[in-house]
Amino acid sequence: MGKEESPQITRRTTRSSSSTPILKNGEETTKTSEPHPLTINDLVFGGEPIKLDELLSSFPGRRIQILELMRLLGPLNSPMLPLFLYGGTSTGKTSIILQIFRHLNRPFVYSSCLTCYSPRILFESIMNQLLLHRKNADNGYASAKRCERPSDFVVSLREALTNVLNTLKENSGKSSSRKPAGQANGRMIYLIFDNLELVREWDKSSSILPFLFELYDILNMPEVGLIFISKVSPDAYYSDRGYVEPIPILFPDYTEDSLRQIFMRNQANPKLYSSFLDVVLRTFSRITRRVDELSTAFSPLFKKYCEPLSDPGLVPNEDMKRKLFSHLQPHLAPALNEIFKVQSQPSPEVEAKQEKVKRKSNANKLGGREAFDEIDFHMSTSAKYLIISAFLASRNPATLDASLFDSTGGSDNRKRKRKSSEKSMEQKETAEQELLMKGPGTFPLERLLAIFQCLTSVVESSLGEDQQINEGLGAGNGDSGLMSDVLLQLSSLCNANFISKGGSCPLEGSTRYRATISEDLALKVARSLKFPLSKYLYRG
């Protein structure tokens, strides 16, 4: 559609055309005539070879990964350890490795665990490619060899690989000084397994995953290189057998600058688009850095942005820019809401990735992720207050409630204030330690509701006179109307394991609840509400 989708389009065609090289050749001739039988040279990427500079410039922000990969793949005919490419969605793992092979012009076999959704299909797809077999009407769309178990697969694979490698050796043996274009380089062949994380959900994943990782040891053929691509870091693949660990290469999320470069590619009107990006890129990249999500969000917004312009080729000046921005602004907030999806990867993964990056010596500089200070999920305000109330109820002893929450200072008027001596300070410290060691305490429902009511009334009173007057009239009704909502919220929080519930049915006995969240999370939630949690915490 739009210009900014052209980088996407090239990536898509590369994937499909590389996994079925037959089709590509078939399309170049006429569609109706039968495609020619496959040769060894069809195992390369095909098409125009590209130089290293082109490769580097077509993937902004990935210079380090590309050079690292080139280094690990090594010069022609150098054996290598298995590689493990991992990173988030649309970070360029598949397209980069395929373009690298296009540049190097070396033969490879690509199979994706997304399209090959069972071990048998995976094995047969690899065998078909190696045996240069094409499924057509003549052979009834059957695979070359029926391969169901890993043991069968290894046997057939070894045979096929030996054949392929012999062919390659012959080709390189009778080499003239100038190779015809499209002929494969070298005597090695590479197997690429994409979307490896999907294998974890297969039925036989407990045997297939170790098998794939052990393939390097099983085959013991230095002319074969293995490359794994996965969205999930290698830590998640539970390994208890001693196989050779593949070399991990991380593809971190793009920085803002790289994103800008990516989106600026192939734009008809670069200056106009650049001013558009000035407006949207920063806010949107705070939410997501995935190129696919951003491009689907940007294309309608760019259309909206260009609406007031009569001439799309115009270069905007400052005035124009301001006008365009004000035209676009009301559409930004709804677009932001739509783009916000809960990430499919859990957040500990992001943190694990970040730690890995810090560990590596050639770490990329990540463009300011403030993810650690904010909570990663979305909660309503009443749920947040309820969690804070539960945390305080579990943390503070019940005797402290009146003095903490009662604004008219219930008990303070009655007790005298005593000076604390050293001994009592020590006692307080040990008491605090004991309290923390014992873990969160239990509290009955009424106490939770009382604390919740105090906290929310504090908030209401701080909102200002006018609002309070308006709300004060409805406060009596409003409170009772909200009560069922609060109780429902409490049940939902119990189901989500933020609060744990003691045994009996809550309607019958006096059930006791316990808040099972960490202090970190409570602080994060309080910070998002701008609530001074530390003032209310009991410190002994």
Added chain:
Amino acid sequence: MEGNYGEDEEFGFARNYFIAKELGGSGKKSSRKLSDIELVDEQELRAAARSIESKHEKEIGSLLNSYKSLYPKWVFELRCGFGLLMYGFGSKKALIEDFASTALTECAVLVINGYLQSINIKQAVTAIAEALWDQLKTRRTPSGDFPKVQQPFNSRSMDDLLAFMDGSHSEKNDCFVCVVIHNIDGPGLRDSDTQQYLARVAACSHIRMVASIDHVNAPLLWDKKMVHTQFNWCWYHVPTFVPYKAEGIFYPLILAHGGTAQSAKTAAIVLQSLTPNAQSVFKVLAEHQLAHPDEEGKDACQQFVQYLSRALSGE
């Protein structure tokens, strides 16, 4: 006390709670006991309660009549797929049954009395499925894409029944079964498993639910998903000020003197709270006593205890 009167109002519940906890045991408690009053026999008490004049009959009657004007709106909401949840002071049993008998005439209505002490949810769901089956049979489209032979409902599993009720038998069929549950927060339905089943039943495409609650903390039984997605409640505040005659039958009267009839009921309540093992022990003891009616109770007890001790130590 010092402070704004407005703030007092808002803080009312919370402050009272904290202060009550603070004062704790130091508050003055009355030292009078229930047995100081002259209690009467239960029969007398029930007779007296029946002869109490109900006050404000005219006003209550006009209030109930005013609810009749809401019936069309309720029917409309049921058709739209919502459930109706009635809450408010007074028994809503008569109100809901009046609504069901006058306004819900084209669909089958099944009534579950939630205030009973124990309810077999599987039986209830089976009855709902059977009612739906009858409904579908009478309204069958001529194309008859309908399985003739069906497994009997009471031998099917819960998941099967739910799948049957949720299945889109045909889009043209507008029939549904309306399930009326009095006191969905009643003692027989408070179990979380039961509530989950009820939620799944309510989420079925052919079932609509009308229910009433009386417990203050009834929403604790549900969570947000159940309320907004599965049950899809429309909350209606319908105070009726009608006494809880039907719902209160199973609760012992506090003011009644312990007579023999009373002690049987209390004994039954006590026995229900025991473990199954203890219950079986008492059952054996009772059978032994029934079998030997001429022996004194004490002797029988002693004999039984001896027998038990022998059994436990010997074998």
